[in-house]
Amino acid sequence: MSNPSYAELSINGLWKNxxxxxxxxxxxxxxxxxxSAVNALGLxxxxxxxxxxxxLAVSLVRGVVNTAVRLPAFxxxxxxxxxxxxxxxxxxxxxLFQILGxxxxxxxxxxxxxxxxxxxxxxxxxxxxxxxxxxxxxxFAFVLVLLGGAREVLGTGALFANMHLLFGEIARDWQITxxxxxxxxxLAILPPGAFIVLGLIIALKNRIDQQLAARKVHAQPAAPVxxxxxxxxxxxx
Numbered sequence: 278m279s280n281p282s283y284a285e286l287s288i289n290g291l292w293k294n295x296x297x298x299x300x301x302x303x304x305x306x307x308x309x310x311x312x313s314a315v316n317a318l319g320l321x322x323x324x325x326x327x328x329x330x331x332x333l334a335v336s337l338v339r340g341v342v343n344t345a346v347r348l349p350a351f352x353x354x355x356x357x358x359x360x361x362x363x364x365x366x367x368x369x370x371x372x373l374f375q376i377l378g379x380x381x382x383x384x385x386x387x388x389x390x391x392x393x394x395x396x397x398x399x400x401x402x403x404x405x406x407x408x409x410x411x412x413x414x415x416x417f418a419f420v421l422v423l424l425g426g427a428r429e430v431l432g433t434g435a436l437f438a439n440m441h442l443l444f445g446e447i448a449r450d451w452q453i454t455x456x457x458x459x460x461x462x463x464l465a466i467l468p469p470g471a472f473i474v475l476g477l478i479i480a481l482k483n484r485i486d487q488q489l490a491a492r493k494v495h496a497q498p499a500a501p502v503x504x505x506x507x508x509x510x511x512x513x514x
Contacts, residue, residue, distance in 0.1 A: 280405045290412030297420035298482050302388040306380045307421055308471040312432065315439050317425025319373045320380060321418025322443075323362050325411070328390050331355045332398040332410030339399045351394045356385045373442040389417055420478065427474050432466035434459025 281289075296302045306324075310316045334354045342350045363381050366374040374381065384390065393413055398406035430436050434456035440448035464470045 280401055283408060286405070286409050287412050290409065290416045291419070292416075292482075295416045295420065295482075296389040296392075296413055297417050298479055300389075300392075302392060303417060306383060306387065307417075307424065308468060308475065310377055310380050311421055311425040311428060311471055312466040313429045313439070314422060314426040314437055315373065315443055316376060317421040318418070319366075319370065319443050320377055320384075321414075321421045323366065323381060324384060324387065324390070324421075325414030325418055326362055327355065327358045327384050327387075328393065328414040328417075329407055329410040330358045331390055331394050332406040333403055334358070335394045335398040336401060336403040336406035347399070348391075348395065351391065351399075352385070355390055355394065359385045370443055376442070389413065423478065424471065424474055427478075428465045428470055430455060431462050431474075432464075432470070433461060 290296075294300065297304075297307055303324075306320055310320050331351075331354055335351055338350070338354075359382060362384070363374070366377075366381060393410060397409050401409070426436055429438065434454065436453045436455070437448075437451045440451045444451075465474070
């Protein structure tokens with residue numbers, strides 16, 4: 278199978294085939310923990326690490342794994358990597374790990390990771406598979422952080438609160454307050470708010486795609502008009 282170019286992989290992972298906005302995969306963690314930017318970023322980084330490492334591992338063993346046990350083997354690889362990430366978070370970001378709760382182990386069953394492992398990494402060399410995992414993970418994490426940031430601003434009037442849970446004491450003062458004495462908008466940080474904000478983001482992406490397609494059509498050169506000679510009698514050659 279021919280390998281796609283890095284530019285093609287980047288465009289697909291970040292925009293055209295974004296796992297969260299186009300494929301609509303991994304919606305459980307996407308909607309479950311995206312009530313703040315720090316929660317979204319923490320889960321996004323964990324997902325990127327598992328996706329990159331699992332794609333690499335699957336690509337390395339693709340030639341020695343029997344097709345009868347392919348999917349169970351891939352799940353075991355993803356589960357082992359998720360356990361490693363879980364232990365790292367317990368060691369270095371324990372409070373954030375407690376907040377994210379069950380959504381960290383659920384990375385094992387994330388459709389984005391298993392889908393890329395079986396649909397792409399198992400068919401391409403390790404370098405291409407690793408890069409695909411990186412851009413797909415970044416695309417998923419970007420939507421996760423965008424959704425979490427939007428909900429945090431709407432719900433609390435601030436952004437980047439409690440970033441010290443992920444980056445340590447250096448990030449304690451990173452919070453940006455947009456509205457002083459904000460009364461709060463409870464719907465934004467509840468699960469229904471996640472569906473509403475995600476729907477708006479998807480609608481915005483679709484609108485941008487439509488405008489880009491329209492510009493592309495208008496930018497195409499018009500077909501040349503061929504001239505025809507007309508006889509003096511009025512007949513056309």
